[in-house]
Amino acid sequence: MQNQLTVKNLFKKYENKPLLAGVSFTVKEGETICLLGRSGSGKSTILRIIAGIEQPESGEVFWNQQNMKDIPVHQRNFGFMFQDYALFPHMNVFENVAFGLRMQNLPAETIREKVDAILRKVKMEQFSHRNVQDLSGGEQQRVALARAFAPEPKLMMLDEPLGALDRTLKEQLMDEIRFILHESNIPAIYVTHDQEEAFTIADRLVLLHDGQVVQDAPPEEIYLYPHSSWVAEFLGLSNLMVGKILSVEPLWVETPLGNLKIERQKVNRLQTGDSVTVLLRPDSLMIDDKEINVFPVKIKDQIYLGDQWKVKMMIGQYDFIFYTSAALKSTNFQHVSLNPKKINIFLDAK
Numbered sequence: 001m002q003n004q005l006t007v008k009n010l011f012k013k014y015e016n017k018p019l020l021a022g023v024s025f026t027v028k029e030g031e032t033i034c035l036l037g038r039s040g041s042g043k044s045t046i047l048r049i050i051a052g053i054e055q056p057e058s059g060e061v062f063w064n065q066q067n068m069k070d071i072p073v074h075q076r077n078f079g080f081m082f083q084d085y086a087l088f089p090h091m092n093v094f095e096n097v098a099f100g101l102r103m104q105n106l107p108a109e110t111i112r113e114k115v116d117a118i119l120r121k122v123k124m125e126q127f128s129h130r131n132v133q134d135l136s137g138g139e140q141q142r143v144a145l146a147r148a149f150a151p152e153p154k155l156m157m158l159d160e161p162l163g164a165l166d167r168t169l170k171e172q173l174m175d176e177i178r179f180i181l182h183e184s185n186i187p188a189i190y191v192t193h194d195q196e197e198a199f200t201i202a203d204r205l206v207l208l209h210d211g212q213v214v215q216d217a218p219p220e221e222i223y224l225y226p227h228s229s230w231v232a233e234f235l236g237l238s239n240l241m242v243g244k245i246l247s248v249e250p251l252w253v254e255t256p257l258g259n260l261k262i263e264r265q266k267v268n269r270l271q272t273g274d275s276v277t278v279l280l281r282p283d284s285l286m287i288d289d290k291e292i293n294v295f296p297v298k299i300k301d302q303i304y305l306g307d308q309w310k311v312k313m314m315i316g317q318y319d320f321i322f323y324t325s326a327a328l329k330s331t332n333f334q335h336v337s338l339n340p341k342k343i344n345i346f347l348d349a350k
Contacts, residue, residue, distance in 0.1 A: 010059035021211035037208035079153030085144040100151035239280035275349040284342035
C-alpha cells in the first residue's frame with residue numbers, strides 16, 4: 001500500500017473566531033500539494049496540527065490507517081522546514097544537516113554518507129565545513145532543505161520556505177525544490193500565498209478561503225476552470241461582470257456588454273434565468289476572427305512584456321485586461337471578438 005496522509009474535517013478557532021471550518025484533503029506518496037490562500041487563512045495552523053504541535057477542536061489526521069492524535073511530535077517522523085530556516089548558529093553546515101541523523105543514533109559513517117549525498121543534491125557539498133552564519137540567504141535555505149530531508153521523513157512540510165528571498169533566487173530555488181521533492185518520492189505539503197510558487201512546485205493546489213477548501217485540483221484545472229469568482233479573483237483573473245442565462249443548449253448569457261455565446265462549461269444545473277458571474281479570460285481576445293461575440297472596443301494602453309502584449313481596453317463601460325501575441329492596431333477604436341471557449345461562468349452572482 002502506498003503511503004498517504006489524510007486530513008479529515010479539521011475545525012479550529014483563533015481568538016474565538018473560526019479559523020478552520022471543516023478542512024479535508026489527502027496527500028499521496030510522491031505527491032506535492034500546496035496549501036494556497038491569503039494570510040490568515042489557516043495554512044500554517046494546518047501544518048502545525050499535522051505535525052502534532054497544535055490540536056484541533058475536532059477533526060482527525062491519519063497516516064495510512066493510523067490516527068495520529070496520540071502520537072507525539074518526535075515519533076511522527078514528519079519533516080518540517082520553516083521560513084526562518086531555524087539553523088543552529090553554533091554549528092557548521094555538516095553538523096546542522098547531521099543533527100537529525102544523530103538523533104536516530106546512526107553509525108558515524110552512515111551519517112557522513114547521508115549528509116554528503118543530500119548536500120550534493122542541494123549543491124552545497126563545497127560548503128560542508130562553513131559556518132552557517134557566513135552563508136547567504138539562499139545558501140542557508142539550501143542547508144535548511146538538506147537538514148529537513150536528511151532523516152528521510154515520511155512526510156515533508158514546508159512553510160513559506162522562500163518568503164525571505166529575492167525574486168531571482170526564488171525562481172532558481174523553486175525549480176530545485178520541485179526536483180528534490182519529486183526525486184525523493186516523499187509526500188509533501190508546501191504552504192505559500194505566492195501563486196507562482198504554488199503553480200511551479202505543486203502537483204495539486206488546495207485553495208483555502210474562510211476556513212474551508214474552496215477548490216482542490218491540479219494547477220492547470222484550477223486556472224482553466226476556477227470554481228467561483230473568488231477563486232478567479234484570487235488567481236488574478238479580474239475581467240468579471242454579472243450576467244443572466246438566456247439559454248442553456250446552446251449556452252447564451254446576457255451581459256452589460258451584450259449577449260455572449262459560451263462553450264465548454266463545467267457548471268452543473270444551469271437553468272434559463274439564472275444569475276451568474278461571467279469571467280472573460282485574459283487570453284480570450286481574438287483579433288482576426290470576427291464571427292462571434294464581436295464588440296467595439298477602445299484601446300487605452302498596450303504594454304510589451306517580451307513574449308506577449310498586455311492590452312488595457314474598454315468594452316462598453318467596463319475596463320478589461322487581455323494578453324495577446326501581437327500588438328493591436330494603433331487606432332483607439334476597433335472591433336474584437338471573444339473566444340466562446342475561453343469564457344467562464346459561476347453561479348455566485350451577487
